[in-house]
Amino acid sequence: MNKTELLVTPANLEHLTELITAGANAFLVGEQFFGLRLAGEFCPEDIKVARKLTKEHNTKLYVAMNGLFHNDKVDALAPYMQKLQEIGVDGITFGDPAVIIARREAGVDIPLHWSTEQTATNYFTANYWGKRGANRAILARELSLDEIVEIKENANVKIEVQVHGMTCMFQSKRSLLGNYFLFQDKAMEVENRSNNKNMFLHDKERENKYPIYEDKNGTHIFSPNDMCMIDELDELLEAGIDSLKIDGVLHDPFYVTTVTSCYRQAIDAYYNSKSSYKEIKKELFNKIKEIQPPLRPLDTGFFFKETVY
Structure with missing residues (x-):
């Protein structure tokens, strides 16, 4: 059985190194010109250094190109992706179909991860984009746990789910x-x-x-609470969700590194034995709670409640 990927958003290169030590095995980086709501700004040179680091530690590096692009930006998409291909990144997160067209025209074969925030809500749509070049769907934060499991059972692409951090409510x-x-x-x-x-x-x-x-x-307006699923990972891991994401946007590096270490322990404990995970999950939750900013209580997002639009 392949272990679920632990994906984290680093603030900078130094932070990425700390996150590797903390146990993250995949990273999402980028720059504002192409990507939305990034934890830090990574120019192409930074991405090149980041790729070297991730290769050395057998981890993955993905780049965010999930913006909605106007005409004045579309000509920049192909050259940027060609540069990313030269660097050797492992995937591109996208939401705008322009990325698919530009990727084809540029002769680039970097895997695509489909991400459109609120609209990734069913497996038909995930499979639709899978037929058009995506090999991963990043699910909406408004889905219940049951809906996520059902999508995973029927999707022909890999599934990524956010399990910790802020969620964007409005842009x-x-x-x-x-x-x-x-x-x-x-x-x-x-x-x-x-x-x-x-x-x-x-x-x-x-x-x-x-x-x-x-x-x-x-x-961008974010949720008033931070999602935290560290003591509720059982069903996600049992379902074989391919990637669990910790979003570090607007959090300081120390917080994100500590949270990453806790999730690494939780995931490893689960794969060691389900009873091991049950023994430590409350302790890990309390460790995160101790460093949680006072203005941002922890909750479980929409995993266990109905979404009201």
């Missing part, structure tokens, strides 16, 4: 959301707008603070 390609709420007579207000990476949309009525930042790709 606009415009950077106007903060200004909009500042001038509304509502219960919500934008807090700490002076720092784009430490800004919150504050819902006083529900006592929630939604992380929000604006970058080259527009405005």
Whole structure:
């Protein structure tokens, strides 16, 4: 049996090295021009160094090209992918079909991972993109555990699922959301707008603070809680989910490295024996809880509750 991949998003090259030591065996990197909501900025030279490191440690390196591209960017797709092929990366995460076309025209054969945030919700669609070049589907965060297992049973492509970190609730390609709420007579207000990476949309009525930042790709609003499935991994591992992702966006490197180490222990314990995992899972959850930022409680996302759109 192949072990499930533990995929993590590093903040920089130093952090990637720490994550290798912590037990991650796959990494997603990229730059804002092509990728969305990245934990750190990796230019092509950084990606080249990262690939050397991952090869030395027999781990995988994937590059994010999951933006939605306007005409002014499409000409840059093929040269970028050709450069990635020269570097030898293991996969490209995409959402825009333009990536498929550009990849074909560029004569590139890097595997594609289909990622469209909310729309990867059934195995028919996953298989549709599989027939068009993708070998992996990154499932929507709004799916229940039962739905994920059903998709895995019927998908002809590999399946990736996020198990820890923030989830994006909203994205606009415009950077106007903060200004909009500042001038509304509502219960919500934008807090700490002076720092784009430490800004919150504050819902006083529900006592929630939604992380929000604006970058080259527009405005992004994240969930008020962090998903944490470390003590609920049994069914995901039993189902043979191919990749479990820890998303490090807006978290500091120490936190992400610690969380990665905990998940490595949990996954290894499960494959050693299910009873070993059951013995340590609560301890690992408590270890993460100890370093969890006070404003971001832990929950299990939509794994065990109905999604309400």
